[in-house]
Amino acid sequence: MLNVTTANTGPTGQVIDTTRHRALGTVSRASILELTRAADGGLTIAEISARTGLHPSTARSHLDRLVNAGLLVKARSSGGQPGRPAWRYRTVPEEAPAPAPYRALTAALLDHLARQSRGDARAEAVRAGHNWGRHLAAATPRGKKPVDTAMAVLRGLGFDPDLKQTADGHTEIHLYTCPFLELVSQNPDAICGLHVGVVRGALEQAGAPASDAVLEPFGAPTACVVRLSLPSGATRPV
Template identity: 30%
Template sequence: MGTPSVGYSAISSYSRVEILHLIQVEARQTVAGLAAATALHPNTVREHLERLLEAGHIVRETEHRTTRGRPRVLYSAATGEAEASSPIARRKARAAAERGDIMRRVMPWTGTSVRELGTESTHQLDAIADHLSESGFDPLINERDLTIDLTPCPHATAQSAHRETLCSVHLGIMRGVLAEARGPLVVEGMRPSCDPTHCVVQLATA
């Protein structure tokens, strides 16, 4: 339901992975704070933040101040919740659902998930499949067991030293994608047997 993009999407750069990880861990981050934490120039941080915003991975807000001074711009992860919902992520989820519905009309045998899981869950799987394909994965979704095989991981070798951070960021993004798609499915976690070359994400019904 998607074509892997050249350059590994918005998180092709480990600097962006690191920035997104910091934002996922603690909401309402500032450019100055992120620059200090990553040792990057503030202008570089701003460029990375724009890429993450354009991908729908984060949202921004302007600080409400009751004292003098320019209000800060605050960045949070797109979690799908009312105060942290990305219109870009919602639009991408709707587009994925529309493409999935067209595919199921043209190839009815691919629509068993609608009968078994329901429309909302099926549309969530459309959204997560699109996101993972765009991110450079070749996801294999098992609709019966609610698992996603992420083999091969595009970062398994090149950034093996940062595997824990990478996995955490990917899980955070996937949780946001499912939430923005609006349905009962959530990310439960990665199976304990995961290793750098074979990783399986377990979904569940909330």
């Protein structure tokens, strides 16, 4: 008898991603995915539990399965509240990733941090990002203001940044694209720490004093937000 093996393909002839297919194999996970897609700023485990009636532990299990399948991404978002922030989940947008060399470098760095950081991968990632940001800013044409140089670095990495001034006079950078999103699930704290380190390093390389920039994942409905505490010289032409 002749055995013929054919590729698993979907209706359009595309090869089925079996990991994602299995992740959506239950009504609960499919419903969670739809709820998360409908929430611009993403949802926490507590919010998913309240909307579905699932126990928080069950909701967490389903969410982690969707994250592992690449259908959701998670990051910590405090919403300005004190204490350790909860995980917030959102769907993965269709977007262009960072150039392959940057992704490979970042993946290698995350792997190194996981093995060497002794439990404080975020702090190590911030330091590594700081050095990387200085290096990138040094190779970037200097802007009229330090923040302009930082914006150019972020654009070069593919973050689609937008500079905003808040009503109380503070400066924010909204990041509408995460070109390293595929790596976030490996270590969300480390990858977000790496990003804020890049901003701090770029600002300092461009002439701004040390900044305590803070990255708020999902700080806006459609963006992550970098909140800057900059002296006036960093926002005025130099």
